[in-house]
Amino acid sequence: MTREHEPSALADADDRTLAGRAADGDTAAFAIIVRRYTPMMRAYARKILPGGADVDDVVQEAFITAWQKLPSLDDPARVKSWIMRITSRKAVDRIRARRESDDIDAVDPTAPEVATPARVAEARSSLEALRAALAELPEDQRQCWTLREIGGYTYEEIAEQLDLPVSTVRGMLARARKTLIVRMEQRR
Structure with a gap:
């Protein structure tokens, strides 16, 4: 197989193969994982986070963590659920960090006019x-x-x-x- 055909063959590879290669430092394999799961991760983060401002940051942080910890993944075939758990944790961490810095006295939700x-x-x-x-x-x-x-x-x-x-x-x-x-x- 020539080098020109490798990205196409790699794009069709299963998660186990991609995660295994990425764990060994193959950035092309990791890039395919990123392309494959970014839309799902963004949709999931959007459901967890209030508002959409932090979605891209959370997804990016999740991929950074995944890249760093990929060699410790026990079952490379489960990279999808593993990376989604990382996304979930990053989103929850973002919510917690925001709550810790919000001043509750500064947040005054307006009550409907009929509310006493x-x-x-x-x-x-x-x-x-x-x-x-x-x-x-x-x-x-x-x-x-x-x-x-x-x-x-x-x-x-x-x-x-x-x-x-x-x-x-x-x-x-x-x-x-x-x-x-x-x-x-x-x-x-």
Whole structure:
């Protein structure tokens, strides 16, 4: 095979081959992984992040991390789910970093004209209670709940994203929902 034909053959290679070559330092193989998964990663990051301003930064950070850690990937055939988990973590990290720097007193959501001050206060209190209850959940349950309830993902998509069996996802969601219901009932 000549060098001119190699990129075309490489473009048709499976993930295992590409990830293996990229782990050995083949930048052309990694470039194909980047082209192959960037649209999916951008769509996923867009679902997680509030607003779209940070999507490209998160995807870029995920690829940098993937390039650095690719040699440690146990199963190169699973590069897709692995890189999507990296994207998920980078997006969540971005949200956490933003929350830590936001001044809650500076954020004053405007209430609808029909909302009374008492209803606005109750809604804020409920939202804060939900945030606190979510913060108490184990990380895996919180991720499942967020992907399902906020991201609208199916059980199968969550299982693939988090590299878990669907039955485990169902169990974690059930435990998360039960814990949240108990915590929200306690605050009443």
